[in-house]
Amino acid sequence: MAGPTTAERGTRQQSKSGPPGPPRRPLLRRLRPPRPRLPRGRALLVLLAGTALLAGGGAWLLYGSQWLRVDRVTVSGARVLTADEVRTAAAVPVGSPLISVDTGLIEERLRQKLPRIDSVDVVRSWPQGIGLKVVERVPVLIVEKGGKFIEVDADGVRFATVSEPPKGVPTLELAAGGSPSLRRFGTDRLVLAAVRVAGDLPAGVARDTLNIKVRSYDSLSLELNGGRTIDWGSSEKGEAKRATLTALMKAAPKARHFDVSVPTAPASSGS
Template sequence: MTTDEAAGTEEERKAAKRAARRERRTRRRFARRQWRRRWLRWKPVLAVVLVLAAAGTAVWALWFSSLLSVQAVEITGLHSLKKGEVRRAAAVQLHQPLVGVDLDGVRRRVAALPPVESVEVSRQWPDQVLIEVTERTPIAVAQIGDQLRALDSHGVVFLDYGQQAPEGLPVVRTPEGTSAEALAEAAEVISALPASVTKVVDHVDVRTVDEISLVLTDGRTVVWGSADQSTTKAKVLTSMLPMDVQTIDVSVPGQPTSS
């Protein structure tokens, strides 16, 4: 073989190698394009599958798994009520899915307890229901017939004291069958009394919404009328207390009388 023939053969081999490399690169590029096309076709399907799987897992965890079921009912804010009373009223079923608890229903049932002024109910993930109670605050003892009941600032009677009422609260005396409106008026009157007057009041006598009077510890009577202008009436009464009279009438605070 001549030198020229050998050189030509070498060049042909190199050319063949270059062609082979180009062909491999072409095949790899083609394979990548084919893979990308398949991926683009299957990508939405895979996304849907993943979403469905995640949704199925969430549904299972929320509704069927014991991991997110009610294991306890936490109750806060109690003073006169017992936790057992609130739990019975709430009627939250343990081991039910936490997501399925009827929070509004629980709230209504607990709010129906007389000592409850307001209540908030919430889910505490992963496995508790929280009931936050605000109880009514007594401002007076309502003596209704022979019963002693707690009276709040809205005129709601909510607790039976039995035969022993707590000391330090003014007493409201009223006959059985007194309307809720009359009790609300009495509560408004008591709320308007300054401490200097409250301490000399033996009890508040309530007949109707317009027939409210104070009986003082020294036996004197204060005719109050309705709860209208109670703040002004309290100021007028304070100025008239030193008077040596048996009856003070502040039902019309602009024209008080005494006798």
């Protein structure tokens, strides 16, 4: 008679030993003590206290420490103005916390006290510096008055009075007198018209220009070195007049007078 099969023997052995129990955990894991946990409220207090300490330390570093206070003021971009003039007008509060310096107020102060400054950028240079980056106005015309010379920039702003005229800058002569243009447009508009003409001149002509005379809004003329003159007319159609004048001067290099007031019908005369 055949004996029990392998499956039967396994079933008998299992019934003798009983059902399998849960898997045993490693002894080391069973002996490890549970980690202590802070109550939720206490953990929040600890977090808030740490945050407050960090914030307080940062505030002290920015406002209370000696490491981040204004120690030097540098100036860049000044050409006619001196660095000392710019620093004096800026009145940067040396010794104050760098973070507390009002850069906008300093910029406004510089533009008010020094009209020669066209734009200025006040920047913090960590850890202890303030930088003043200056852009000065450039004169394109000068107006003689009472033995002095008033400088006028490309926007028509009369920004400085000097004893000596800057080299290479034409003189603006306002000869409108009692013309209707003066009453209608005012001096500022006539000055802007002259500034516009100065900006439209060919480079070579601009270098040779000594004087721009404004008789009215529609009548501007130029005096060049060598006794040459140009009737420009109004300040309109500047690009066309520049091209016409360039061609006219090439065609009649020995001419003494040029008329481009009507750029489609130019004329030259004299030799």
